[in-house]
Amino acid sequence: MLAISDLHVAYGQSEVLHGLNLSVAPNEIVAIMGRNGMGKTTLMKSMMGIVPTKSGSVTMGGAELARLKSFERVAKGLAYVPQGRMIFSTMTVKENIETGLAAAGERHVPADIYELFPVLLEMKGRRGGNLSGGQQQQLAIARALVTKPKVLLLDEPTEGIQPSIIRDIARTLKRIRDERGLSILVSEQVLSFALDIADRVLVIENGEIVHEDARATADEAAIARFLSV
Numbered sequence: 001m002l003a004i005s006d007l008h009v010a011y012g013q014s015e016v017l018h019g020l021n022l023s024v025a026p027n028e029i030v031a032i033m034g035r036n037g038m039g040k041t042t043l044m045k046s047m048m049g050i051v052p053t054k055s056g057s058v059t060m061g062g063a064e065l066a067r068l069k070s071f072e073r074v075a076k077g078l079a080y081v082p083q084g085r086m087i088f089s090t091m092t093v094k095e096n097i098e099t100g101l102a103a104a105g106e107r108h109v110p111a112d113i114y115e116l117f118p119v120l121l122e123m124k125g126r127r128g129g130n131l132s133g134g135q136q137q138q139l140a141i142a143r144a145l146v147t148k149p150k151v152l153l154l155d156e157p158t159e160g161i162q163p164s165i166i167r168d169i170a171r172t173l174k175r176i177r178d179e180r181g182l183s184i185l186v187s188e189q190v191l192s193f194a195l196d197i198a199d200r201v202l203v204i205e206n207g208e209i210v211h212e213d214a215r216a217t218a219d220e221a222a223i224a225r226f227l228s229v
């Protein structure tokens, strides 16, 4: 569904991703783990066309995305939940979700979004900035889902969120995959969350994938070693 091959990304002279390869199958959840500064956010931003790629290819369903603008990638079915959630704090919950609607050519928030996230229905008229971290994360996922993605990218969705809500988010992401049949690539530092949701776990270090495990046979101790400083 998603394939990245020999991806090189640099900030000026400083190359951060050095020929990265990865793929995500239809309906698969892949977690990409790595310590701070290893290149997870850069990878997500380059997939979305927010950071330019130096060379390499990013394809979705076989179609090349590398030269497309961000909004064109969204129209092709790629959606992004950024690190820090990036909620529009002065807009209401409903208005935040509506910002995603144009990409799907719709005018109203589909009812199934509020079914997935009942708290957003309760808080529809509240300003985004007044929500808790967990509620904002749900809002950011809802905003991404209304674009009707085939592939959902999430950058460190558990950051700054309390453990009980992390479990809710894990459950919701699995439900989204099962019900909507989409593929999910999630970057993470919390191993328990990654092992809870992912079919496959990758480790990124210094801009390269250095370890890969299927969930069923994951070597937790080996992954934890990569994450410890």
Ligand SMILES: Nc1ncnc2c1ncn2[C@@H]1O[C@H](COP(=O)(O)OP(=O)(O)OP(=O)(O)O)[C@@H](O)[C@H]1O
Binding pocket: 011, 014, 016, 034, 035, 036, 037, 038, 039, 040, 041, 042, 043, 083
């Ligand atoms: N705008 C930028 N200009 C220059 N260097 C950058 C920029 N953004 C990130 N970097 C550098 O690129 C490297 C990878 O950063 P990136 O944010 O992708 O890592 P990360 O794995 O997502 O870390 P974090 O968990 O802290 O978000 C780091 O060395 C960082 O300092």
